[in-house]
Amino acid sequence: MKLQVRYFASLREALGATEAVDLPEGATLGALRDTLLARGGRHAEVLSRGRAVRCALNQAMSDESAVLHNGAEVAFFPPVTGG
């Protein structure tokens, strides 16, 4: 399945605003993070599980147990600081 991955704030500065990722249908959001981590380099650094990273699936706050489907939009970003 094809996924669109988006990054914001410090993650966007490190990885760019968006990238396309191909994964087997039904993979979880956590599996997507594992795939990105396995690339090493900046991905491994800023998406490390030692870091505070939040995620959204189709523009709603989500967690790593969420199951992904073709065409999903997944976003990774640091804790939010609006207001």
Added chain:
Amino acid sequence: MARVSIQTEDFDLSQEVAALRAGNGGVGAVVSFIGTVRERSEGQAVSAMELEHYPGMTEAAIEAMIDQAFKRFDMLGARVVHRVGLLQAREQIVLVAVSSAHRGQAFEACEFLMDYLKTQAPFWKKETTPSGAHWVDARVADDAALARWGIQAGNA
């Protein structure tokens, strides 16, 4: 009138409150909160602040918060304006205004919406200081503020 606006332009409190009250004679109370850019943060001078957001998700998240507020409080209307882009020190960042028949529910709903927004709306602040620009860290105290309403934030 729209309940949520994400915009680069400044906003006018009087105009926003007038619009919120317009056409509803049942309104007996309006409570508003405005957040502004502090010119000092953790001992450092802050000259400006860049606000990034997640277009689409931001509006949806705040609309959902307002729906939650309507379920919890006896309120008549709500308005949220949040600015994005480059803001200078002392400028206005955010407005939350709530109207209701009596003050108690408006005070509570306004605080609830701000507590929710701080930890659940996808905005990120980057401060410009003499030592460079840096992303603002999320505060555990903001998660605690939302927990008072029985909601686990899990942000900071």
